[in-house]
Amino acid sequence: MKRGELVNSACPIDRSLSEVGDTWTLQILRDALHGVTRFTDFSKHIGLATNVLSARLQKLVAVGIFEIRDSELGNSHEYVLTEKGRDFHTVLAALRQWGQKHLFDDDEPMNRVIDARTGQPPRPMTLIAEDGREMTPDDILVVQSRAADPIESAVPIETPRRRQS
Incomplete structure (x- = not known):
């Protein structure tokens, strides 16, 4: 299946990949979920060429993951996650947990997330059947x-x- 055909696929994974299925987009979404909203801050954190960043942000706006709002500073605008964009946090959390489990040696530094209220890491994500298994x-x-x-x-x-x- 060609990349352009993913958007019309009956598979939700294919359609998801058509909107967010590249490294740069995932990094933009990760940073947005951590509070980044301004173009210059995305560029600084990710180190992405401005033309590529601009194209990715435009696409994320077009598909309804971001909306553009005027900046409180008055001299620019901000990219703010919509409900659709904020819902992506569980996808990134699953990727993070998979990466933590399979991609790091014990002695390597690793960024981790913890619950801001308790200081504890979240439980590992799993698929739970209707009957609880x-x-x-x-x-x-x-x-x-x-x-x-x-x-x-x-x-x-x-x-x-x-x-x-």
């Missing part, structure tokens, strides 16, 4: 229906795992 990849069945339809009307999608069972 933790789900693994083996527990997942991909189904398809219209977004507005009840899940009971969904039809299973043919996948390699489904063909094995």
